[in-house]
Amino acid sequence: DTAVSQTPKYLVTQMGNDKSIKCEQNLGHDTMYWYKQDSKKFLKIMFSYNNKELIINETVPNRFSPKSPDKAHLNLHINSLELGDSAVYFCASSPSGAGPGYTFGSGTRLTVV
Amino acid sequence: TQLLEQSPQFLSIQEGENLTVYCNSSSVFSSLQWYRQEPGEGPVLLVTVVTGGEVKKLKRLTFQFGDARKDSSLHITAAQPGDTGLYLCAGARGGYQKVTFGTGTKLQVIP
Numbered sequence: 001d002t003a004v005s006q007t008p009k010y011l012v013t014q015m016g017n018d019k020s021i022k023c024e025q026n027l028g029h030d031t032m033y034w035y036k037q038d039s040k041k042f043l044k045i046m047f048s049y050n051n052k053e054l055i056i057n058e059t060v061p062n063r064f065s066p067k068s069p070d071k072a073h074l075n076l077h078i079n080s081l082e083l084g085d086s087a088v089y090f091c092a093s094s095p096s097g098a099g100p101g102y103t104f105g106s107g108t109r110l111t112v113v
Numbered sequence: 114t115q116l117l118e119q120s121p122q123f124l125s126i127q128e129g130e131n132l133t134v135y136c137n138s139s140s141v142f143s144s145l146q147w148y149r150q151e152p153g154e155g156p157v158l159l160v161t162v163v164t165g166g167e168v169k170k171l172k173r174l175t176f177q178f179g180d181a182r183k184d185s186s187l188h189i190t191a192a193q194p195g196d197t198g199l200y201l202c203a204g205a206r207g208g209y210q211k212v213t214f215g216t217g218t219k220l221q222v223i224p
Contacts, residue, residue, distance in 0.1 A: 004155075040217075041150075041199055041217045041219075042214065042216060042217065043156070043201065043203075043214040044214075045211070045212070045213075048211075056211060090155050090156075092155070099143060099144045099161070099163075099205045100144075100161055101146045101158040101161045102146075102156075102158060102212070103158070104155030104156050104157070105155050106153070106154050106155050107153070107154070107155050
């Protein structure tokens with residue numbers, strides 16, 4: 001049973017398109033996150049939701065919109081994709097706040113051409 | 114501005130050697146986590162340390178949190194090829210314990 005699962009694993013799309021990445025966790029955690037990992041492997045937080053409420057919203061373009069229909073799901077929708085959006089996007093969850101540590105999904109490699 | 118600097122950035126060693134990875138910051142953290150990430154996968158949590166001066170051991174891995182809770186180290190004894198990967202430290206602080214990741218250390222253990 002996968003604890004944090006995100007789909008798709010790979011996403012190749014053209015500039016200007018709109019795409020979504022889905023994430024689900026079956027750990028009963030209250031908090032979910034989206035992180036972006038760049039080509040230098042640096043992980044930067046984008047969003048965090050606690051029990052469906054947005055609690056962290058870093059400096060991310062408005063083209064990125066998270067949506068949490070319930071506390072087990074956190075999806076990421078990206079409008080008008082740009083070349084610079086190419087990266088690996090990770091979903092993660094934690095029991096309540098990130099102090100104890102995260103459980104990460106296996107990532108979605110987004111390539112914008 | 115990187116809040117958490119890791120050193121070294123890259124490390125290539127022979128099987129059986131010992132190594133230490135450092136994670137340094139000018140900020141105080143309420144807890145510090147270490148992760149290992151393998152290619153094509155997400156980071157996997159190895160340990161969380163919360164008390165200044167705390168030492169935790171996980172088989173051949175020893176983790177230490179600095180007394181002032183600003184830095185941490187990871188020591189691996191008798192490295193194995195299975196230890197190969199990207200090691201990331203991450204510090205938590207503030208409301209909802211916002212986590213900032215370090216710059217990463219890429220370790221290669223040669224058989």
